[in-house]
Amino acid sequence: METGIGRRIAYWRDRRGFTQSDFGRLMGQSRRWVQDLEGGHRQTDPRLSVLERAAEALRIPLERLVTDPAPEPPVQNLPADVAALVDSLHTPTRAGNVVATEDLKRRVMFCCQAWESCHYTAAARDLPSVLADAHRTAVTSGEAAVLQSRAYQLTASLLFKYGDLARTPAVLAAERALIAAESSGDAVAIGAAARRVARGLLHQRRHAAASDYATTTAEALRPDLERAGAAGLSTLGMLYLVAAVGATGGGRTPQAVSAATDRLDEANEVAQQQGEAAADFTSFGPTNVALHQVDVLLRLDDAWSAAEAAQGIDRAAVSSLGRERQARHLVTTARASALTRRREDALRDLLEAERLAPQEVARPSVVQLVGQLLELVPSPGPELRGLAQRCGLPE
Incomplete structure (x- = not known):
């Protein structure tokens, strides 16, 4: 062949x-x-x-x-504000100023709130100046170093949204977040930054390394994180969740299923300690653990079980989470529905995700899913054609 x-x-x-x-x-x-x-x-x-x-x-x-050559995928570019954020990672940081810590905190929190509301370009627009000022201010106190780390964490998470288009700068931002966190000595900041580093390993397709790194970090930081209240428990639980995702990288094997289940169980144990009182923009809690279980099942090539698990999650609990987390889950359930031939359900979930978070649906991997759905449906109706058009796909 x-x-x-x-x-x-x-x-x-x-x-x-x-x-x-x-x-x-x-x-x-x-x-x-x-x-x-x-x-x-x-x-x-x-x-x-x-x-x-x-x-x-x-x-x-x-x-x-x-005889047919495989068609080339449509060329995609980063949104202008996101591309400018990437460029800012390679410009001299001396352009920043030392600012009051409270002012820096306010600006970082604004970017975090924009992110949670899925206004990714708004966050990207402000982050270059925030990063520049955070770099100059971080040397003044541990709190300022934590804020610098948080700004880089947010930068990494935002850039990871754009897949291969921004993978390298996202990994760079994650590494800088960890350096800043370690300089502060704050366990929550270190754990949160380590989670972004683990996600960078996932995006580099080093799944086993990501799972091992996240698990090892969680175990090392666990005593300090458990003493840090909701923020610490949220960080600890999210490390176990990213470890569970990493465990699926080798496909559906008994070892992968066992490892992913163990990490999900550990995350659920933490979630039961904390309850739904998520902190640090993580949406962590029992509901988020359940959403990750759906994602893990899908990654383990069990779309039917993923769809069934999703149906068992309390919708009111999901709607109480941040828009970013809700929209991501809807994209996951849409994938499961597409793979189980329930294309109307897939379209319904994608349209709901678009209503909540248009910029989430505009991401490259989601646009690809919309294109696949367009191919799978023999006679696309106006809703699917409209969604495809808004995603920039040819009719």
Whole structure:
């Protein structure tokens, strides 16, 4: 099997919204078999019979697998304010000023609130000047160093929203957040910054390293974080949650399921101590643990169980969370619905996510999901076509 055909199969599988496990089931094969097929390593298979079955499963003419080049994805650029934030990470910080700590705190909190409300470009617009002033002010006190760390944490989280377009500067911001936090000696700041570093490892596809790092950090900081009240418990719980996500990186194996379940159980234990009184813009609590369980099941190629778990979560509890967390969960449930052939439910959740947080739905990975849904629906209605148009997709 030549590599070009493998790439085309991978392209159309992705366009149809199938995971490798989904496609393997349609072909009567394993996920590893699909990986080998797409990687061009199945030379011994009867070429024509494999292609005919693949074309039928993907609902495309056989010729498309044989002759069509895989279409290039549409070019996407960072929003102007986000691109300016990226640029600011590489400009001299001497442009900043030493400011009063209370003034710096107010500005950092404004950016955090903009983030939680999913006004990402508004946060990006203010962050360059906040980072510059925080750099100059951080040397004056431990509190100012914590604020510098928080500003870099927010920068990392915001840039991670844009996937590969901003992955490298996001990782840089996470590392700077950890350096600032360690200089302050504040356990909550260190734990919160370490969570962004772990997320950077996830975005670099170093899932096992992310899980190990987050778990080790949680265990090391746990005594101090438990003494720090709601902010400490929220930070501790979120470290376990990112560790659970990292544990899914190798696909659905008994070891991955066990490790992810253990981390979710540890997060739930912390959540039971804390209750729903989330702190530090984390939305951490029992409900957020339940939302992560849905995400973990989906990442473990079990979309049916993910959809079932989502239905068991109290909607009122979800609506009490921040808009950013609500919108992310809706995108997750939309993915699960698309993979389980419930396309009307997927569209409903995407439209609700857009109502809550238009900038969340404009992110590259969500736009890709909308494009996949457009391919999966034989005759897209006006709601789906309108959503695709607002996402910048061709009609």
